[in-house]
Amino acid sequence: MAVHWFPGHMHKALKEIKEALSQVDILIEVLDARIPYSSENPEVAKIRGDKPVLKILNKSDLADPEITARWQAHLESERGVKTFTTSTDNTAKTKQIIELIRKTCAQKDASVKTINAMIMGIPNVGKSTLINILADRVIAKTGNEPAVTKNQQRINLGSGIVLFDTPGVLWPKLENPNTGYRLAASGAVKDTAMEYDDVGFYAADYLIKAYPDLMQDRYRLDFVPDTELAFLEMAASKRGALMAGGRVNLHKICEVLINELRSGKLGRITLETPEMLIEEKREMAEVAAKKLADKEKRKQRFKDGSLTPDKKDKKEKREEKRMENRARRKT
DSSP: OOOOOOOHHHHHHHHHHHHHGGGOSEEEEEEETTSTTTTSOHHHHHHOTTOOEEEEEEOTTTSOHHHHHHHHHHHTTSTTEEEEEOOTTOHHHHTHHHHHHHHHTHHHHTSSSOEEEEEEEOTTSSHHHHHHHHHTSOOSOOOSSSOOOOSOEEEEEETTEEEEEOOOOOOSOOSSHHHHHHHHHHTOSOGGGSOHHHHHHHHHHHHHHHOHHHHHHHTTOSSOOSSHHHHHHHHHHHHTOBOGGGOBOHHHHHHHHHHHHHHTTTOSOOSOOHHHHHHHHHHHHHHHHHHHHHHHHHHHHHHHOSOOHHHHHHHHHHHHHHHHHHHHHHO
């Protein structure tokens, strides 16, 4: 799925992040615990250099706890990366992030110098609410929709820490086709930039395979069908998502499914696992290799020209004649 949403202020935000990076001691990236890979900005790995990164898996109360633990182990296998789980309704735990920052930057904390931390995250990941908890006052505007924060700002958290806040940033190109669906299903993309039916079918296909018991309980089904269409039709009949003549209103039931997934009414669900990530990266590498091979073939065909067998034979004879003439001149 293509995410058709990369506003101009996001281009500006990426530029500002890169310019301010030299002043920063530690990066804090807020991730959605339900989609740690899809909500992880690939630009961070490219620009951070040797700076430590604290990855906050927010909304962990909505995610599958067993898979969250696996994600933490996977993320921390990268040098300089630490993880921490929290949810915006757990104020006490969120405040522990300040001590984690000081511990990670222990050398600077021991001096009188201020620790500069930059916080970043995709839209609607809960970054602004987290900042308000850390600052112990309302600093950042919050809202249950993407793109609330527009400009970069600096916030004094006390304890010798200054926080550089940045707007929520999506990147212009999503290499993994599944990432767009997961971002849309979790609410990182504005509803006007997605199609409920398309995202709903994707979510349904994943949920009936990964969490069949939760789907059966939530929609009071006698059994969970094998296909996403059959599941949506059964769920629609249970929820009254029907049109005239008893026809299923697929748009309505897809909207219900996505909204209940986002709110946590379906249960604690994670939309991707580290194992899925490894497999999807392998598939992407194969697709990229095939595209490269096809490109080389097209180049070769263009170089050879679209010759008929007769024209090709004449071309080979001309080449032979040229070689003979060169040989004669040498003698």
